[in-house]
Amino acid sequence: MHFSVEEEEKVYIGIDCGSVSIKGVLIDNNKNIIKSTYRKNYGLIETIKSVLKDLETTEEIKGIGITGSGREFISTLIGGDKIESEIIAHYIATISMFPDVRTIFDIGGEDCKLIQVNGKIITNFIMNRDCGGGTGAMIESIANRMNVPLDDIGDIALKSKKKIALPSKCGVFCQSSVVSKLNKGMNKPDILMGVCRGLIGNYFAMLSKGVKLEPPYVFQGATAKNKALLYCFEEELEDKVLVPKNPDLMGAIGVAMTTIEEQPKTTNFKGFNLINSKFDTKTHFGNGCSNQCEITQIFENKELIGYIGNRCENCVNVKLVKTRS
Structure with a gap:
């Protein structure tokens, strides 16, 4: 779907990262869908790059929201502003239409x-x-x-x-x-x-x-x-x-809507140039607790940008640690 967007208008991204597919929408302040994409998930890193390429725009991105089972990983990867549960994201989109x-x-x-x-x-x-x-x-x-x-x-x-x-x-x-x-x-x-x-x-x-x-x-x-x-x-x-008209996009639409409502002053989104970045991951088991948390380190162009996977604060100080601003 495509709608005209005023040149000065700021837009928002919503991403629903599931185990089978990754969905994305670009919406305006009035919650109209400007662009949308549905990609089979053949690996989070390469698939999210394809999603970003599909949603790429010259408009200013005001905020980005992420939901789905892979939300923490993707948020670390691309710089999310809003992380929302699947239940809330789907509910928000649904009540807006019904x-x-x-x-x-x-x-x-x-x-x-x-x-x-x-x-x-x-x-x-x-x-x-x-x-x-x-x-x-x-x-x-x-x-x-x-x-x-x-x-x-x-x-x-x-x-x-x-x-x-x-x-x-x-x-x-x-x-x-x-x-x-x-x-x-x-x-x-x-x-x-x-x-x-x-x-x-x-x-x-x-x-x-x-x-x-x-x-x-x-x-x-x-x-x-x-x-x-x-x-x-x-x-x-x-x-x-x-x-609904776009039943496959409801999670992405819902999390984009919650991002609009929160109106972040600045966005953490790292930009569409991420398409050209090289990402790597390393996984190890933490020894700070009896859970032996499985920790995944995420690297962008060989620089450590964050961790995901810990279930406590002993293996990593906080659940999601960013090592750069």
């Missing part, structure tokens, strides 16, 4: 989240990172096995004429069952819809057991582009489920 939302479903590449809201206040949230059976990674793995483009899964699955039960609680068992059914001559639409139904069923089993879900419902994450998953949510809930 002020009356009560339940937010988020299915990521390797985790899934359920957020409950009442009166624009988070009342409950549940996350699962332990099982891949209710995540996008399972869908992608099966798509590859069936030689079906990931973007086509939804349209193909919606052509299904027959319900098929699959062992969706485990991604490995599900994939094995898919292969078995393919070998028996079952058609792809029925199998793919079975996978989608199984994934949504597993999502509810993991996250909403004993939880009262209330509409309006919003489904987000890159998986929300899959029309069959949306269909399965609505089938399970017997109600309409809303999807």
